[in-house]
Amino acid sequence: MLWDWGYALEILPVLGQAAIITIEATLLGFAMAAVLGLVFAILRMLGPAVAWPVSMLIELVRSTPLLIQIFFLYFVLPKFGVTLDAFTAGVLALGLHYATYCAEVYRAGLENIPRGQWEASIALNLSLYTTFKDIILPQAIPPVVPPLGNYLVALFKETPLLSAIAVLELMQTAKILGSETFRYVEPITLVGALFLAMSLVSAALIRQVERALGRRFVR
Amino acid sequence: MTLDRATPMVKFAGVTKRYGRLTVIDGLDFAIAHGEKVALIGPSGSGKTTVLRMLMTLERIDGGVIWVEGEPLTHVERGGRLVPADARHLRRVRGKIGMVFQHFNLFPHMTALKNCMEAPMTVLGLPKHQAAERAAELLDMVGLAGKKNHYPSQLSGGQQQRVAIARALAMRPKVMLFDEVTSALDPELVGEVLNVIRKLGAEHDLTMLMVTHQMGFAKEFADRIAFFHRGKIEEEGKPEEFFGNPKNERTRQFLRAVLDAV
Amino acid sequence: MMGIRSIAVMLAASLALVAGLSTTEPFRTFMPGLIEGAWMTVRIALVGSLLAVLFGVAAALARLYGPLPLRWLARAYIEIFRGTSALVQLFWLFFVLPDFGISLAPFTVAVLTLGLNVGAYGAEIVRAAIGAVPRGQWEASTALNMTRGQMLRRIILPQAVVAMIPPWGNLFIELLKATALVSLITISDLAFKAQEMNQTTFKTIDIFTLVLLIYLAISLAITIGMRLIEGAASRGLARGRAH
Numbered sequence: 001m002l003w004d005w006g007y008a009l010e011i012l013p014v015l016g017q018a019a020i021i022t023i024e025a026t027l028l029g030f031a032m033a034a035v036l037g038l039v040f041a042i043l044r045m046l047g048p049a050v051a052w053p054v055s056m057l058i059e060l061v062r063s064t065p066l067l068i069q070i071f072f073l074y075f076v077l078p079k080f081g082v083t084l085d086a087f088t089a090g091v092l093a094l095g096l097h098y099a100t101y102c103a104e105v106y107r108a109g110l111e112n113i114p115r116g117q118w119e120a121s122i123a124l125n126l127s128l129y130t131t132f133k134d135i136i137l138p139q140a141i142p143p144v145v146p147p148l149g150n151y152l153v154a155l156f157k158e159t160p161l162l163s164a165i166a167v168l169e170l171m172q173t174a175k176i177l178g179s180e181t182f183r184y185v186e187p188i189t190l191v192g193a194l195f196l197a198m199s200l201v202s203a204a205l206i207r208q209v210e211r212a213l214g215r216r217f218v219r
Numbered sequence: 220m221t222l223d224r225a226t227p228m229v230k231f232a233g234v235t236k237r238y239g240r241l242t243v244i245d246g247l248d249f250a251i252a253h254g255e256k257v258a259l260i261g262p263s264g265s266g267k268t269t270v271l272r273m274l275m276t277l278e279r280i281d282g283g284v285i286w287v288e289g290e291p292l293t294h295v296e297r298g299g300r301l302v303p304a305d306a307r308h309l310r311r312v313r314g315k316i317g318m319v320f321q322h323f324n325l326f327p328h329m330t331a332l333k334n335c336m337e338a339p340m341t342v343l344g345l346p347k348h349q350a351a352e353r354a355a356e357l358l359d360m361v362g363l364a365g366k367k368n369h370y371p372s373q374l375s376g377g378q379q380q381r382v383a384i385a386r387a388l389a390m391r392p393k394v395m396l397f398d399e400v401t402s403a404l405d406p407e408l409v410g411e412v413l414n415v416i417r418k419l420g421a422e423h424d425l426t427m428l429m430v431t432h433q434m435g436f437a438k439e440f441a442d443r444i445a446f447f448h449r450g451k452i453e454e455e456g457k458p459e460e461f462f463g464n465p466k467n468e469r470t471r472q473f474l475r476a477v478l479d480a481v
Numbered sequence: 482m483m484g485i486r487s488i489a490v491m492l493a494a495s496l497a498l499v500a501g502l503s504t505t506e507p508f509r510t511f512m513p514g515l516i517e518g519a520w521m522t523v524r525i526a527l528v529g530s531l532l533a534v535l536f537g538v539a540a541a542l543a544r545l546y547g548p549l550p551l552r553w554l555a556r557a558y559i560e561i562f563r564g565t566s567a568l569v570q571l572f573w574l575f576f577v578l579p580d581f582g583i584s585l586a587p588f589t590v591a592v593l594t595l596g597l598n599v600g601a602y603g604a605e606i607v608r609a610a611i612g613a614v615p616r617g618q619w620e621a622s623t624a625l626n627m628t629r630g631q632m633l634r635r636i637i638l639p640q641a642v643v644a645m646i647p648p649w650g651n652l653f654i655e656l657l658k659a660t661a662l663v664s665l666i667t668i669s670d671l672a673f674k675a676q677e678m679n680q681t682t683f684k685t686i687d688i689f690t691l692v693l694l695i696y697l698a699i700s701l702a703i704t705i706g707m708r709l710i711e712g713a714a715s716r717g718l719a720r721g722r723a724h
Binding site (some may be wrong): 002062064069075079123126171174192199 | 563565567568569621658659661662664672689697700720
């Protein structure tokens with residue numbers, strides 16, 4: 001018998017603990033991605049002098065592997081006197097990487113706002129800040145919630161990369177369990193099953209949100 | 220089974236079609252003779268297009284049998300009973316029928332000539348030079364000899380529709396179905412397509428079934444008019460009779476509405 | 482989206498930067514090793530992309546037109562490989578598969594995982610592109626009495642392919658980025674070489690700057706390649722106004 005239920009049940013609580021770290025990294029990373037992404041998107045609207053370097057940064061981050069970016073933050077920042085623990089470096093890398101994806105999503109949302117909304121705001125003499133805060137963003141953000149949700153799931157699925165800098169999330173814990181007992185079948189399969197379950201649940205949730213938004217935003 | 224001119228080319232027997240709970244064709248009995256030209260008219264949603272689509276096997280039927288040259292289209296006789304046919308039977312009988320669509324449905328990635336060669340080569344197994352010859356002849360017939368190597372996007376709507384007619388004819392069908400073939404065209408392009416259909420009617424022994432809103436053309440071209448209303452034929456007859464002296468009140472209403480609009 | 486010209490400028494700039502840096506100390510010392518690693522990365526990305534296209538097209542066709550059991554199998558494959566993480570899949574094939582008596586070489590594990598993972602996403606692209614071909618095209622092909630195989634091969638797929646090219650381009654970039662994971666199963670790709678050199682020389686900034694630039698250059702080259710293919714394909718397919 002290849003699969004040992006006794007062993008699987010024994011390690012499940014340990015993996016449960018690790019899952020908490022995984023979820024923490026996911027939520028913190030995504031919070032950063034959502035905020036930084038919006039900043040990128042708005043910066044890109046502020047004329048070529050700002051837009052160009054931001055676009056270059058986005059292109060660089062989107063075109064290179066997350067794993068290298070994790071290493072970069074973890075190994076390079078200390079050279080500049082900023083020493084981060086592995087978890088923080090990992091969350092920052094996840095957040096930066098996915099901020100570039102979120103920026104594209106926000107951009108699409110912002111571009112979908114009719115020009116008349118901007119013109120009406122100018123006609124009412126609203127400041128740029130007020131226009132963004134009260135007029136543009138409240139219309140631009142709800143429709144982009146589902147695509148942002150998809151990136152939340154994508155980010156979640158990339159958290160195992162943090163195992164490369166020894167963050168004790170699900171994958172690293174599974175590897176340690178495997179190397180201790182020389183049984184990899186149960187830990188890695190369980191991790192896979194946990195990811196699959198959580199992804200399917202989140203995908204279903206996103207569909208719900210999408211449907212709810214679809215009802216609200218029928219024009 | 221003997222096939223003579225007396226056997227209807229197409230016969231609908233008790234044909235029913237439903238979408239969910241909505242019955243769009245309700246026990247239709249309808250026969251079309253060899254070489255007959257029939258125009259189907261009626262308000263939108265009356266089921267006339269569905270009749271063509273069922274005959275082309277684009278819609279499954281929910282009851283009844285369609286016969287083509289005395290042979291069931293979607294069924295085969297086995298042990299005296301009619302059972303649903305397999306794909307091979309369907310393809311053999313379907314080969315007798317050709318269709319021209321409202322929105323042309325040309326293949327955008329092929330030139331006019333290639334559009335007309337594709338099916339003869341892949342379906343009928345014609346060698347390339349023969350298919351090209353046949354396609355060129357037909358394009359010439361519809362007045363597009365000079366547009367052979369144009370892609371659909373480079374042709375006007377009327378030209379596209381004429382290519383579509385040539386494409387259907389290249390399969391040498393015995394029955395041609397025309398589904399509102401001029402409805403998507405700008406008014407000034409309608410004439411060129413109708414002229415091609417006139418020519419076809421005069422030069423070939425084709426059975427034709429057309430759904431149309433061109434009452435003038437129907438009157439002049441068709442041997443018989445069938446007026447559809449709510450999935451049934453309300454009235455049918457020879458054009459002179461039908462247009463000159465409609466018996467049914469609904470027909471009169473419909474004719475008043477469309478003729479006034481012109 | 483950036484225009485092809487600015488991408489070309491960026492590619493030229495990053496290549497010039499790599500070339501310039503590699504002639505100066507201390508970058509020069511690392512260059513041969515990194516080039517070797519980059520070559521491995523490119524090979525894995527190429528074979529992985531090829532497999533991804535194969536798996537993607539096969540799974541999409543199976544899911545759309547296969548017999549029922551095959552349809553379920555395709556569906557399960559797509560859900561499982563999209564629903565779990567690429568690294569988990571990589572480790573599963575690397576650490577767990579041998580317990581089932583199947584020991585594959587690391588290179589095989591690498592290209593197989595990347596192909597299967599990206600192929601699952603690709604299957605959805607293929608399915609969407611086929612679904613986007615107007616219904617009239619199917620109907621016209623039916624009216625011309627073609628078989629389903631003939632319709633797919635001659636009419637539907639040639640039109641669907643054009644719509645597939647840009648999203649496949651994005652997937653190839655994702656695949657290139659995911660190749661870095663194979664460094665974690667002992668393959669000496671670019672990421673592995675970077676790590677190895679980092680541990681022996683501690684020239685962290687130099688090494689990782691070069692590595693990022695090399696990945697960037699490969700990504701941009703893929704983008705340019707896909708744009709050119711897209712342009713050629715859409716010129717070949719003169720799209721009609723027909724619905």
